[in-house]
Amino acid sequence: MRFTKMHGLGNDYVYVNCFKEKVKDPAKLAVTVSDRHWGIGADGLILIERSKNAAVRMRIFNADGSQAEMCGNGIRCVGKYTYEHKLAKAGGALAVPGQPICPASLKIETGNGVLTVGLVIDKHNKVEKVCVNMGQPVLPAREIPVELPVKEVIEQPMMFLSRAFVMTCVSMGNPHAVFFRDDLASVDLEKFGPAIENHSIFPQRTNVHFVRVDKPTEFTMRTWERGSGVTLACGTGACAACVAGVRTGRCERRCTGHLPGGDLDLNWCEEDDCVYMTGPAVEVFEGSWPEE
Numbered sequence: 001m002r003f004t005k006m007h008g009l010g011n012d013y014v015y016v017n018c019f020k021e022k023v024k025d026p027a028k029l030a031v032t033v034s035d036r037h038w039g040i041g042a043d044g045l046i047l048i049e050r051s052k053n054a055a056v057r058m059r060i061f062n063a064d065g066s067q068a069e070m071c072g073n074g075i076r077c078v079g080k081y082t083y084e085h086k087l088a089k090a091g092g093a094l095a096v097p098g099q100p101i102c103p104a105s106l107k108i109e110t111g112n113g114v115l116t117v118g119l120v121i122d123k124h125n126k127v128e129k130v131c132v133n134m135g136q137p138v139l140p141a142r143e144i145p146v147e148l149p150v151k152e153v154i155e156q157p158m159m160f161l162s163r164a165f166v167m168t169c170v171s172m173g174n175p176h177a178v179f180f181r182d183d184l185a186s187v188d189l190e191k192f193g194p195a196i197e198n199h200s201i202f203p204q205r206t207n208v209h210f211v212r213v214d215k216p217t218e219f220t221m222r223t224w225e226r227g228s229g230v231t232l233a234c235g236t237g238a239c240a241a242c243v244a245g246v247r248t249g250r251c252e253r254r255c256t257g258h259l260p261g262g263d264l265d266l267n268w269c270e271e272d273d274c275v276y277m278t279g280p281a282v283e284v285f286e287g288s289w290p291e292e
Helices: 026-034 072-084 189-197 235-247
Strands: 002-008 011-017 044-049 056-062 104-110 113-121 127-133 156-160 163-171 175-180 207-215 218-225 229-231 254-259 262-268 275-279 282-288
Touching: 002 072, 011 072, 026 044, 026 056, 044 072, 056 072, 072 104, 072 113, 072 127, 072 235, 072 275, 072 282, 156 189, 163 235, 175 235, 189 207, 189 218, 189 229, 207 235, 218 235, 235 254, 235 262, 235 275
Parallel strands: 011 044, 056 104, 175 207, 218 254
Antiparallel strands: 002 011, 002 282, 044 056, 104 113, 113 127, 127 275, 156 163, 163 175, 207 218, 218 229, 254 262, 262 275
16 A cells, blocks of 8 residues: 655644555554554544545544544645645635635545635645635534533633643534643643543543643644644644634734644634634655555
């Protein structure tokens, strides 16, 4: 089986072009290839498949084999791969209010519906950056889902492992719990991340983010990603942090998220209520994995 290793800000996945390859058991394969000692090493597996509704379809499997609805860093890489490997023809420009126009675009089917990505192409016809219309954030607690007796989870006092936290929840097609703190280093991410991810109030588990607002247009974040653990970046999480920052009066709608792997530009547009995320996508290497 041929594969391609790609990453967005260090959030790395093994990508398989299912136009050419067949994967019998993607959940099992995800666990095997993701192992950083005995496998290829990745945060998970992403399959690029044919779609009746879009240029391609992406299916995401976390490092533990569980399936995810959406991955912001992953969809940027799928957009780059689709364009550069000529799996589909690019469409017209993507225009975002207040931002430079992306000259080409693709529609990609995800577990959160069909999303549009804008491509910034360099002089060598390579994709330099990708802008993703991540859609409208989901805010009602029952739709995220979070099982708490509130309509929306904003600045909700919580106790996890006998420690007090204040939590704001958002779904970007997948669930996110955001905790604003001044001191990120004081949180033991490997201790509290899995405890919050697997808490009973989250029937589908959740992604966990600790965020420090540096100024209204910038924030710094650390992530425990559902099914993968500590990651260098989470695109949907950065979008959720932006939305949570706006809703709690901490951030402006246009801001930059500083993640351990690099920066993402975020824009929660008032015009259409959609969150736009712009960042890089990098192809690292190609290889062959023995078929089972």
